[in-house]
Structure formats: C-alpha cells, structure tokens
Amino acid sequence: EPEVTQTPSHQVTQMGQEVILRCVPISNHLYFYWYRQILGQKVEFLVSFYNNEISEKSEIFDDQFSVERPDGSNFTLKIRSTKLEDSAMYFCASSVEPGELFFGEGSRLTVL
C-alpha cells in the first residue's frame, strides 16, 4: 500500500542550526502538508502546498520556515535557524484532493 515516507526519523540539532526535513508523498497526490506536534500537545497545522505554491500557512510558519518541492517526488520543510521551541514531531501529509490526509510516521526534531 502506498505510504508517505519521512526522513530522518529523529534529528538532534543545536539551537541556531538549519534543519531540513524530507518527505516523499504518495505519488499521485496533489496536495501536501506539514503539521507538527509538540510532545503532549495538539497536532498543529503549519503549511499546505498545492500546484507548486503555498496555499495556506499558519502563524507558526514564520520567516524561518520554508517549503520546497525540488523535484517530482520530494517535499521538504526547512527551518533556517532552529529554536528550542521548535522541538516537536513534524508530520508530512498528502492527499489526492482536499479531505482525507495520509500522514507519514513523522520526524522527531530535538533542538538543544
């Protein structure tokens, strides 16, 4: 069964460093998303991406965040200068159309 894959599964970084989280969405999907979940808290929307551009972003998704679909298969989230409060599980998701989202297993980011 097709699935969304994310790498790395866990990344530890120093505060101020840049981090790139990678996702391979399901191949025929057109909508792509990043969500995050701080330990013990709600799943929070970060950004959605459709037709090679950001379709919506949350207030969390400030200038230190960016997304890119560099080729036909990858979808990346870059955090330019990480902060302690960026420590969270980051989930990539994709969908054929708005509605049911397929989530990856997540990338755990720990900022020290």
Place this chain on the structure above:
Amino acid sequence: SQQGEEDPQALSIQEGENATMNCSYKTSINNLQWYRQNSGRGLVHLILIRSNEREKHSGRLRVTLDTSKKSSSLLITASRAADTASYFCATDANDYKLSFGAGTTVTVRA
C-alpha cells in the same frame, strides 16, 4: 479558532465494550474527520463525514454529526486491545487546513 475539542480526555474500557468520544467545534465546516494515533506514530485516517451527513459507518466505527450543535461523536463497538490509541477529530473551513483537537486517549484493557 474552529479547533475541535474532544471529550473525554481519557477513557479506559474493558475489551469488548464500546467506546464513545465526542468532539465539539466552533465555526462552520465542510467536513469533519476522525484520526487515530498510536503512541509515537503517525496519524491514520479513520472516517470523514460531510457537513450534510448525519451519520456514517465504517466497520466497527460509527460517527455522527450534528451541525446545529457543532458536535460529533465517534463510537467504537466491541473494542479490542489494538484499539488502544489517541483519537482526534479534525475540522476544516477550507480545502487547505485541518484543525485538530487535543484528542481522547483510549485504553482498552484485556
């Protein structure tokens, strides 16, 4: 914010019993979805109910939606140990963003 809020926060039941959890939200929606998350794992889509639907079934799952009360319920019948997980409702006001609630943690005791 139109985020859904689940109730109860936690639920412990015996295997074979039914589990019911509720979700309330604040603004108009296109649809409401329920997701399951096993500890430390990704979210798995369970069921989507559209704003013009009142009830939907999928296997042992039954979802209701009352748009006049801005609430939904998820019923899991004949629970199994494998149903132990956190369950989240998610609402959307547009095509591009889901808002998740804090979730209900369900523990099914053998």
